[in-house]
Amino acid sequence: MKRSRVTLADVAALARVDRAVVSRVVNKDATLNIRPETRERVLAAVEQLGYRPNVAARSLRTARAHMFGIFVPDFANPVYAEIIKGAEAEAAAQGYVLVTGSATGAGLGGYMDRLGQGRVDGLLLAGAGGESGLVEQLDRAGIPWIMLNHRSRSVRRSVVLDDERAAALAVEHLARLGHRRIGHLAGPAGADTATRRSAGYSAAMRDAGLPEGPIVAADYTPAGGAAAMATMLAAAEPPTAVFVANVASAIGAMEAVRKAGLEIPREISIVAVHDLDLASYLFPALTTVRMPLAELGRRGVTLLGRLQPDEAVAEVLDGPIDLIQRRSTAPPPTP
Amino acid sequence: MKRSRVTLADVAALARVDRAVVSRVVNKDATLNIRPETRERVLAAVEQLGYRPNVAARSLRTARAHMFGIFVPDFANPVYAEIIKGAEAEAAAQGYVLVTGSATGAGLGGYMDRLGQGRVDGLLLAGAGGESGLVEQLDRAGIPWIMLNHRSRSVRRSVVLDDERAAALAVEHLARLGHRRIGHLAGPAGADTATRRSAGYSAAMRDAGLPEGPIVAADYTPAGGAAAMATMLAAAEPPTAVFVANVASAIGAMEAVRKAGLEIPREISIVAVHDLDLASYLFPALTTVRMPLAELGRRGVTLLGRLQPDEAVAEVLDGPIDLIQRRSTAPPPTP
DNA sequence: TGTGCACGCTCAATCGTTTGATCACGCGAG
């Protein structure tokens, strides 16, 4: 219920020492030579007054905010929620706090404006599309930033998931079940993740000695997935299994399969990238590839804390990727 | 790629005015009398140097951080994601930025510690359970705070949704379909929302002239919902329709119904509170009551900005509540 | 020819911490 704020000076007065001493005690300055009893007096005063350092004053002096920013397209997308969770955990471990912003708020531009100067020590961009001028805008702000799960020539710092391995896991699973006509519902043309998942699909098919099945591009949305799957099923010889680049597309794809009068997994198997809670609530429960999304957020924060001002990085995250088998995949129908 | 930071003094020097003028121009101080040409000079200098105010210095001087904190149990829960979206939109409109924290990070205690003093101008607590000592801890920090969707005698500031009306909408929908035995999968005993939804259920049943059906408490989780629904179905005369207090419980409840060999909605109807995207992906698509979650977040931020230091508030949000009819409700079976 | 006032600025104190420099004191060595 303290209304009047307690400052270093108050503590110093009560402990009968200089503010400098209090500052060094509070910050556990190792170079400080102090008598144990004095330290005790200081700590007691801190305790008694309920002193909490003023972060604005500290930031002003040290030019560090002890905050990181993270910008996502949409909080309601569980993929980004996982990334944020990981980022928050690592930030907390470093004593940092997270300033979140989303495209549903006022966009990246508005977010950066409100951030002003010196508010955050670094910025994490998750799933930012290739907005033109974005890189310039970011660099002009003079804030170190890292892009998550997206890379391009203009992005000097990025961490991405191993989408190729994820795709391989999915394809291998289907091939092991006996499928030979394995289609691919790819992501949208512009998306970097889509490119990498498609590359992984192609490589895995080649490794399995299978001809690349039909490939149709789809938005990362249920509607996009439904349309693409309808197209795929209308072909002369539809696949017996489909690797879908994204779980959102897969939801729509399943709907399209149902509409076409086919049964999952008896007549067609489906496996998608990203294991979200909702995958297990779908009917039938969706087989997925689990990506280390939280780890991606964690790694981003770690790098933000570690990187030197002009150090570049392009990392493929070395985290666990697992196939989560549920009910949507099974051996192909025997003709 | 500006590395050296631009300060007010730099701008002032370039524009050949005092720092004070620059400050007042930048902040659009209405009391400032200035010649248009001088203002132009200042703005041009700001532009040319790419000046952005240092938020630490500003916060130190004004004792306002232009940040609000928001603490949620879990980012991955779409209910909180919606609340955050609303809060962010309103915060952005006020020129504020949001510092998020979750229980999955380092808990409320850790979050508050990292917040220090003066980092945020106010704190929004969403869905915080009744942790003992929490209110004292919050008050001791001297930060204005508002609890969302939960109230108790020790909480002086809260905004809650109109859960009673939501329950009434659901019950009326079922009654209008012809159901007479309408059960209730209530929330956990401790939860404030559960209490209010149950009260709404009872009132609506009374209004409809129906006897209160079986009531079973369930955690707000799929597992909790499944167990509770199993119990309910095992009774002598199971209901033909169930009002479930939470969409997560409903997911489990639907599973339990399937396991019991009953068909939704032909043999039993289900309606739940909270309309999330995933509700439409369930099988069958779940009829829900849509609550203005984003509006709740928005309102919280608005109040944080408006309330006087010792002003209390206990508000029931007056936002739109709608029944979203999908496939999980239908008239009762004709015996 | 003063007086008063509005205009268009400038001055300088202040916010609370951090941190390099400095200082008093006592003690051991020469």
Place this chain on the structure above:
DNA sequence: CTCGCGTGATCAAACGATTGAGCGTGCACA
């Protein structure tokens, strides 16, 4: 007896913006 040094502190200058008070013009009015 004095010099030097380690110990355990203190001093004071930043950090960058805000803001109430002050100040010099020039013009209007008496």
